[in-house]
Amino acid sequence: MATVSRALRDHPQVNERTRKRVVTVARRLGYVPNRAARSLVVRATQTLGLLIPDATDPIHGEIVKGFEQEAAAHGYTVMLANGFDDEAHERRALEMFAMHRADGVALMGSALPQRGTRSTLRATPVVFVNGEHPSLAGYRSDLARGCLRADDVRGMEEVVRHLIARGYRRLAYVGGRGSASDITRRDAVRAALKRANPHQPLCVYRPRSAGGKIDEALVATIAGDRPDALVCYDDKLAFQLMNLLREHGVTAPQDVAVVGFGDIPFARMANPRLTTVAQPSVEIGQRAAAMLLAAIRTRRMPPSIQLPVRLIVRESTTNRAAGSGDHPGR
Amino acid sequence: MATVSRALRDHPQVNERTRKRVVTVARRLGYVPNRAARSLVVRATQTLGLLIPDATDPIHGEIVKGFEQEAAAHGYTVMLANGFDDEAHERRALEMFAMHRADGVALMGSALPQRGTRSTLRATPVVFVNGEHPSLAGYRSDLARGCLRADDVRGMEEVVRHLIARGYRRLAYVGGRGSASDITRRDAVRAALKRANPHQPLCVYRPRSAGGKIDEALVATIAGDRPDALVCYDDKLAFQLMNLLREHGVTAPQDVAVVGFGDIPFARMANPRLTTVAQPSVEIGQRAAAMLLAAIRTRRMPPSIQLPVRLIVRESTTNRAAGSGDHPGR
DNA sequence: CTGAAAGCGCTAACAG
């Protein structure tokens, strides 16, 4: 038994001939080692848990992809759970991960408190991707280790700079659900606008009613107010908005400029093609897994990081004469 | 030990008072039962494997969501792997599932042969969602049990009927990568067109070069040919195409009608809103998990099923005078 | 280099 175990794991101290023989017979028998049994003795499951809000969102999909890719490349399997922005769901998922003894856990877009879940999960390394706990607005209070996110503030600064350069004056922010990232992006826009133009206040709309639907009345209001440019919480919201505004005869970019956030694949093929802030989502997922792997290996969680973003200028902000110094499109 | 084990699983034969006491102490100690140890003795892991081509595709995301939801509702955890349309990746993933002793496995959009993988996975129930093995074109040769897909043929028939009713004559099919579903959809369009109009041949384009990119030269050709209507393999391709055609001054629906397949969330907010065939993707994922669960419970795989689809008429096919009898848009 | 024995954390069968 011991020899078979060693042979199958390419242990050095086993004669090449016996190894071959073992492998051959194993294959003939259709023998597949039982990881559960192994994990019991080595106290490691070669498994990573990944909690996402909803597999349906394109950004989440990219993060999942990067995460799974990195994990698989190192022989780890990923357990996936949807939290649906619901605390009970999230807790249940974490409990599952704990029972399965995931060697590491990544929480993406979760509103759970960081300290709390770290201590609940005891010795298991935990990484927070785009943490949404209310206290996190501004992104200054992420823990020093194991947190990961894009530099949203910088992204919004570039957005505002771009819009101002193009001659847009009356900017509006169209918000999401009041999550940490929503607040952060809104505040970043407001601050950047104030810096550029101290006397121009930022108009803020929150058109998302319960259930993620858009409040049509508010769309009518926006159509009436007709700001110069709408900076949206994310690409999806930007598209929903443009779609609804179209029914009010308001078209981007002729009547309003529109900016998204995230650069989902669709942004580059929409009509109009959407100006947006690109985040390296796949890389974020990949690095989240890498951090976990490093923490498992070295027993020390790597420091938190913020990944750079990039403004992508496309058609949705291009009716006015182009300013100077902006990045090329595509 | 045995009493603790029973108490924590709400076994009936344990005194309520002891149960309470056990639960209390367990919580205080932060005790979490080890599933690996349990699975060793009960010979079940409460785990389902899900193989998808790429978490990035919106349709896959919806399937993942439904699958995970159903699994979680029954206490099962899902292990996710991306196959990237690569046989080696897929095989590695299945091997992982086997080592972890997943109680059931779902392969989505895989080109692996059904019989072969069933026998490889031995006693583990396997479900095939949208199987893409080349032999599957036409969808007549899915195995009798454990296969799941949408009724693409019916969907395409409705598309053709709709287009003909609207007065479009010169139809073209714009294909994907020659997968089983691609062939099936193309043939369905061709057959339906022949039935409606025996002398009108179907023009077929295959613009996807290696790496999923679109061959620009072919787009120019399409722009030159200017068929009446483009029936696309899926929504994503439809959008890519409309985007590229726009550069050639060809706009939908004024210059060509365009139809997609899948009804991704974006289809309803795009400009123009896309006429497409809606599949119940979340439900497909949910039912795939349900089939697996049933197979685990009854030791018998439920019969294969084909889910109904629905034509959704939107702006991208509406420049001509509307025909009669078509479904309303939304 | 190979084999025998102990034990990872749990559940099931069996006594009490």
Next chain:
DNA sequence: CTGTTAGCGCTTTCAG
């Protein structure tokens, strides 16, 4: 109703 015992399938000493 509770406790004792014997494994589940593997890896890891420790002897040969």
